[in-house]
Every structure is written in structure tokens, then in C-alpha cells.
Amino acid sequence: MSIETRSRKKPAPAQTSISPNTNVSNVNTVSQSSQSTPATPERRPEHTETVSPQQQRAYSHLIDTEPGSTLPPSKSTPSRDSPLTSPGSESDSSSSSSDNSSPVPIKMSSKSVDSWTNNGPGKAPTVHSHFLKPQEYGSIKASFLRYLCKAKCADPNSEDARDHFMACFQNEQTMMFFAAARDDLVKLSSQKFEEAMLEHLIGTTWVKTVRALILDACQDSFEDGAFSIMYETLLSYNNLLKGVGKEIDASLFQSTLRAALNRDFETFLDSEGVDLSTSDLNAWVTLLKEKDSHFRRFRRPELARLARLEELEKKRVSDSTLLIASLGSVN
Structure with missing residues (x-):
């Protein structure tokens, strides 16, 4: 072979050697598995809570039955069978985070916390409670009598005056009582009518x-x-x-x-x-x-x-006694 022929001969490309102990099938399996794995982590199954009949009865007085009290579910959020919302679940963007803490969708009542409301001079009072304290009943009567004077009703024991008085009460039980006994109440004497009011509004042992x-x-x-x-x-x-x-x-x-x-x-x-x-x-x-x-x-x-000075003097004497006792124990 000539020198020219040998110079034109190219060296063989380097090849990666594979150990004879390598399992080719295992390599292929790993490669296929890595290709099939999704890029995002798998979502955990959503935990939904259910409400038992006992819970529904317990919260029945808090559930607002008026239409429009709760928002309809968003179109982007799938509807759920449970009225509860899990703390970790996705909620409608219009709902606040505080809604998740409520066991049921509720709307608190706006009833007045006071037993009665003084609507000012010239207006009859509004009574919210069934049972009243004696001083509350006295204040209500005084407010109502001022209203009668403003309305130029001369006789507080007339049928119209008693109808106006009974109309001041907005409690359901009291309204039912007045509706059932109205005809008998307006015919009572002044003393008997007052006694009937006191027994119903303060209690049978009011005296x-x-x-x-x-x-x-x-x-x-x-x-x-x-x-x-x-x-x-x-x-x-x-x-x-x-x-x-x-x-x-x-x-x-x-x-x-x-x-x-x-x-x-x-x-x-x-x-x-x-x-x-x-x-x-x-x-x-x-x-x-x-x-x-x-x-x-x-x-x-x-x-x-003087009482304050006496208290300070007692404290000074007590502190002095404790100091003398502590010095004596050290000596």
C-alpha cells in the first residue's frame, strides 16, 4: 500500500461502549415512563362534607329562606351536592374567604336587640319583646301617654286608645294574644285592662x-x-x-x-x-x-x-411590718 493511500484513510468514529451487564429493556421502560408523567402534580381528591338531618334542624333557625339570600354557583365552578364548602376547595371568586368558615349558608337576622324602641315625641313606641321588666313597661306606658296627648286623644281607656296601644307590640306571641282576646280586652274596666296587660307582659307573679x-x-x-x-x-x-x-x-x-x-x-x-x-x-x-x-x-x-388616705396608710403600715419582719429573719 502506498503512502498516499494511507494518508487518505480516515480514523473510525468513536463509539460509546455499553456494559454487557446493562439491561436494555429496563432502559427503554424508564424512558417511556418519564415521557408519560405529566408536568403538574396530581390533584388530591376534593374532600366534601355532608350535613346530617340533626345539623339541619339545629341550624334551621339561622337559614334565611328569603329568595336571593345566597349567591348562585359560578358557571366555572362545578355544582356540589353538599351545602358545605371544604376549606381546601376552590370557591367562586365573588365569595369571601370568611364564607368557608360557616357550617351552612346563613344570613343573620336584623331584629332589634332592645326590648322596645322610643320613636320620639308624638309617636307611639314600638315593643319588640314579649316579656318586659316592670320599669320597661312603665316607660312604655309613659311614652304611649305622651303619644295620646299629641294625638289629642282625651280618654286613654277608650276603644281607639286601647287599639293603638295593642298595635305598639310587634312580638308574634303578643300579637296573637291581642288578636284572640281583642274584643274582650276593649270591654274591660281600666283596672282590669291594666291587670291583664301586666299579667301578660310581666308575668302572672308580677305583683x-x-x-x-x-x-x-x-x-x-x-x-x-x-x-x-x-x-x-x-x-x-x-x-x-x-x-x-x-x-x-x-x-x-x-x-x-x-x-x-x-x-x-x-x-x-x-x-x-x-x-x-x-x-x-x-x-x-x-x-x-x-x-x-x-x-x-x-x-x-x-x-x-379620706377613704383613699386610710387605705394608703394601711398599706404603708403593712409594708413596714413586712420589712421589719424580713430584717429580723436576716439577723
């Missing part, structure tokens, strides 16, 4: 309840401990009893007021020379109102300051 509120009164339990507020409140209670002929007489009423006095106020009255045993209730009440106004404005702050 015992009101008498206890009067006889067990304490001046410190009223706003700012004012004697005038206590007197006017107890007088309104006694007027409820008076409406049915069961009021507390003036002598017992005055004794009750005296027993309810604040002890510091009673001491102040004694220092002022006030005769608490006088039998003239009106004059006695007028004098105590004046003395109580002076007592709360001048004397009570001084008593509070």
Missing part, C-alpha cells in the same frame, strides 16, 4: 315581683346612688300596683325609702339635724332630695378622699 323591687331597694344600687333616682323609680313601681288597687301605702313606702338610705348619707342627715321620722312624705322627700344633692356634690368626694 310579688314589683313589691319585692320596692321593699328590697338599696340606694347604692341606683345610678350614682342618687336619692332622687331611687325615689322616682320606686314611685313608678308603686304606680303599677296602684293601677290595680294593690299599691303600698304612704307610711310603708316612706319606711322603705328610709331603710334603703346609704349609711354615709344617713349619718350626714343626722349631722344636719334632719328629722327622718316626720310623717309628711312629700315634704320629707323634697328635703332629702336637697340634702342628697349637697351630699353628693361636696361631702361624698371628701369621704372618698
Whole structure:
């Protein structure tokens, strides 16, 4: 062979060697498996909750049956059989994240939390509750009487006046009671009508309840401990009893007021020379109102300051005693 022939000969291309122990079928299987695997991770099955009949009954008073209370499902979101929404599931973009925390789609009622509403002068009150406290009933009657004066209704016991009074109540049970007994109620005497109202709105034991509120009164339990507020409140209670002929007489009423006095106020009255045993209730009440106004404005702050100083002195003595005891234990 000539030198020229040997120079034109090209070297053989390099080949990748495969070990004889390699399993070719396994390589192909792995390659096919990697090609069939999706790029995104597999979605976990969605967890849906169900509502038992017991839960539906428990929440039945919270479910709003009015049309339009819940939003229809979005077209992009598949409908579900369960009314519950799982915390991890996708929801409509128009729904807030707080909706997922509710066990059922609910709409809270907008009922008033107050037992009654004073609609202002010249307007009848609106009563929301069935059972009322004695002071609430007294306030409602006072508001209604002002309305009658504005409406120029001279007789509060007339049939029209009683119809207007019964129309003030919006509680379902009370409305049903008035609807059933209306014809009998408008024919009752003033005392019997008032007694029927008190029994239905306060309770059948209302007389015992009101008498206890009067006889067990304490001046410190009223706003700012004012004697005038206590007197006017107890007088309104006694007027409820008076409406049915069961009021507390003036002598017992005055004794009750005296027993309810604040002890510091009673001491102040004694220092002022006030005769608490006088039998003239009106004059006695007028004098105590004046003395109580002076007592709360001048004397009570001084008593509070002295009580504070006494408390600080007791604390100082206690701290000194503890310090002496600790020094003695060290020595």
C-alpha cells in the first residue's frame, strides 16, 4: 500500500461502549415512563362534607329562606351536592374567604336587640319583646301617654286608645294574644285592662315581683346612688300596683325609702339635724332630695378622699411590718 493511500484513510468514529451487564429493556421502560408523567402534580381528591338531618334542624333557625339570600354557583365552578364548602376547595371568586368558615349558608337576622324602641315625641313606641321588666313597661306606658296627648286623644281607656296601644307590640306571641282576646280586652274596666296587660307582659307573679323591687331597694344600687333616682323609680313601681288597687301605702313606702338610705348619707342627715321620722312624705322627700344633692356634690368626694388616705396608710403600715419582719429573719 502506498503512502498516499494511507494518508487518505480516515480514523473510525468513536463509539460509546455499553456494559454487557446493562439491561436494555429496563432502559427503554424508564424512558417511556418519564415521557408519560405529566408536568403538574396530581390533584388530591376534593374532600366534601355532608350535613346530617340533626345539623339541619339545629341550624334551621339561622337559614334565611328569603329568595336571593345566597349567591348562585359560578358557571366555572362545578355544582356540589353538599351545602358545605371544604376549606381546601376552590370557591367562586365573588365569595369571601370568611364564607368557608360557616357550617351552612346563613344570613343573620336584623331584629332589634332592645326590648322596645322610643320613636320620639308624638309617636307611639314600638315593643319588640314579649316579656318586659316592670320599669320597661312603665316607660312604655309613659311614652304611649305622651303619644295620646299629641294625638289629642282625651280618654286613654277608650276603644281607639286601647287599639293603638295593642298595635305598639310587634312580638308574634303578643300579637296573637291581642288578636284572640281583642274584643274582650276593649270591654274591660281600666283596672282590669291594666291587670291583664301586666299579667301578660310581666308575668302572672308580677305583683310579688314589683313589691319585692320596692321593699328590697338599696340606694347604692341606683345610678350614682342618687336619692332622687331611687325615689322616682320606686314611685313608678308603686304606680303599677296602684293601677290595680294593690299599691303600698304612704307610711310603708316612706319606711322603705328610709331603710334603703346609704349609711354615709344617713349619718350626714343626722349631722344636719334632719328629722327622718316626720310623717309628711312629700315634704320629707323634697328635703332629702336637697340634702342628697349637697351630699353628693361636696361631702361624698371628701369621704372618698379620706377613704383613699386610710387605705394608703394601711398599706404603708403593712409594708413596714413586712420589712421589719424580713430584717429580723436576716439577723
